[in-house]
Amino acid sequence: MHMADALLSPAVGGAFWAGTIGTIGYASKRLSERLDDRTIPLMGVLGAFIFASQMINFTIPGTGSSGHLGGGMILAVLVGPHAAFLVMASVLTAQALFFADGGLLALGCNIWNLGFYPCFVACPLIYKPLAGDGRSARRILVASLASGIVALQLGAFSVVLQTLLSGKIALPFTTFLLMMQPIHLAIGIVEGFVTAGVIHYVRAARPEILDSSSSSAPLAAGISLRSVLIGFVALAVATGGALSWFASTHPDGLEWAIGKVTGKDELPEQEHGVPAALKNVQEKTAFLPGYGFKPAAGEPKEKTRETQTPAWPNVDAGTSLSGLIGGVLVLAMVLGIGWAIRAFRGKRSAPPSARPGL
Amino acid sequence: MRFEAAYSGIGRLDRLSYRDTVVHRLDPRAKVIATLLFVVAVVSFPRYEILSLFPFFLFPVLIGALGDIPAGFIAKKVVAVSPFAVFVGIFNPLFDPGVVAIAPGVLVSAGWVSFASILVKFALTISAALLLIATTSFPGICRGLRRLGLPALFVSQLLFLYRYLFVLMEEAMRVVRARDMRSFGKRGAGTLVFVRIVGTLFLRTVERAERIYGAMLARGFRGEVPSIRRETLRPSDAVFVLAAGCFFALCRFVPVPQMVGRLVRGLAG
Amino acid sequence: MSHHLLEFRDVRFRYPDGTEALKGVSFLITHGESVGIVGANGAGKSTVLLHMNGHLLPTSGTVTVGEVPLRRETRPEIRRKVGVVFQNPDDQLFMPTVFDDVAFGPLNLGLPPDRVRERVHAALRQVGALALADKPPHHLSGGEKSAVAIATVIAMEPDILVMDEPAASLDPKSRRSVIGLLNSFTHSKIVASHDLDLILDVCARCLVIRDGAIVADGPTPEILSDAILLAENNLELPLTLQGRPAREGARR
Structure with a gap:
């Protein structure tokens, strides 16, 4: 599910752009430190392969509906997380241009949602431990299913979060979540089956591909990879927390910056338009106690005070x-x-x- | 069918990007930066804003017209990718029922206004992205990204992807054709067949990569994909970015339609 | 002129899976020669070509280019002298534009940008593809791709040009222009192909490989008119030597 520009605020879009570019830089650096030259053309051609494979439709058993490949998991397992992330980033960039899937500002979010979670979370933390040495077909299947589901759930959750933080839609958090997560459970299961199938197929035909990737995939040692990943997850959570605070106090970063810089007088429409709108967002999302992404750090008093404010400013006719x-x-x-x-x-x-x- | 439609759409955008017009001749970096500024300016408008977005249509319209890009083709592609934004936005009228007057005497629910705002923003940002690739060759954009500081390894990935995209899409299309020709109804197009197709394509891809690597070694490849500088920023590129930036800032901070409307009403009355 | 010479001396090669692909190949090619290599599928043609620029290293025996024996560490030097055009132009042309692709080799040789541009222009002009410089390879026709693939190698100014099926799957006109191109080069040439008419047109000398060994070596017209030898190697007389009244047969 591709995030779209029109649903994003500059603050959220920009933050995920920054996170994505940072991760691209990190992955490029780690890769070039221990890169086998032959990986350079391999990764590039694999990008084209994923792009083309995503265009092939197939029938999902039992539903009759049509499925498409994500590909992040397959890549992460077959060529290792860093290479896989770069390949996914390039695939999504090409799609953002050729299909306008989502748009350019949303590209950062999309690379994050569809690249980061499978490559840096699901593959190393779930697939690798579950699949073990990867010799047992059943373990591969279980590992692929679990990691496919987790990657897609995280991605879908991320879409919900990015959308709501941007404050362009009125859909309540829980409703949106309840729509997105089950759909992506199904998609995740299919992705898991396809991943397992392809890995199994490749293992039968060219086992050395898998062996070489699994021996070279962990960077220096397993432990350092683990700690790097934990660092990343922590970073993501911290960024998310900071973001949600920022977005809830100022759902619209640029708007807020403009107000700071120019003084409010110059923006008569926004003067009554935006704060009212943003309070409306706060008010709606604040009813979700369990999710804590709401402005716990914000200003609860002001919020309750404004709860009765109508969503729409009184526009002078x-x-x-x-x-x-x-x-x-x-x-x-x-x-x-x-x-x-x-x-x-x-x-x-x-x-x-x-x-x-x- | 859908595969072939998508394939021909990409092919057409790609061919358009090699035309030679004023817009195509601009430096890729200038166009990338201007497009990003445009997108940020558009999405920075609050959720109920519609009218102030209208002046922004000037950018895609100008680029499309000066770049000689068929408007219908771009419009069709915009509609084709709209489902997610529509799906998410359509709930606004349900959850945001406050009533507003959009003109004296005309009342609608606020949700419809914010939904329309999403659609307008969607049309603007997506057409801008499509026009960027329609007026700038993909390798040009990649070189631009490299100069803007993205890692060389990543940019070389993008270039390889582009180089083999059409080769592999054709390969995949041949396989899909062969599958569909011998499939009847849902039989044959299932997940198991798909897995085998993807597995085969993967192995062929790996073998191709090995041959490419051989060809690269034969021409002295030693781990770096070299490139030769060919673009230099000209004054016209700077003028373009500057003008675009000023226009976006003007439309962002000044309610142009309001002013035009007041002016017209002033003249009329 | 010994630096323009290529020598295989009792070269044997065994693939990692145990297949013995070359069983003692020996030949000597001197400056300015044009040599065709023919043989059945799987006879070992490609394996021989892959030894010429060190993509494969012999299991035993020696390959010498000029004065330089082929070893792991001499490969860069060998690759500078021996330019290989691979069979599939889509594998050979891996850069996003024709210009970048032709410039790839010269840039890797460490030439300054101006010299690289000169070489690219000269090579593209030589194959008649200068107008294609800014196009991406997937916009080219089959014949144009073949011509550009040859240009990518010429731009490195090799001493010997090695080609694997240079005209495979080209339409007759494009094939003819590739033949014209090959004949216009003064390089030493080695061409492996099933297209015996092409070999006849381009090469003065011909080697026949069977089961990883050379079974015949001589002037092309002689070799390619030896119907028995050809039949033993899954080959047949070149059409131009068959003297078949093709036209009447087709018109009936």
């Missing part, structure tokens, strides 16, 4: 009408400009001049 007229005019002008340029170009290139490159 005059302003609103002007806005409406202006909006329609602006849109018409924009489309007119576009049309004029195309008409002009069309006339100029009337003799179908052979364009280079096409």
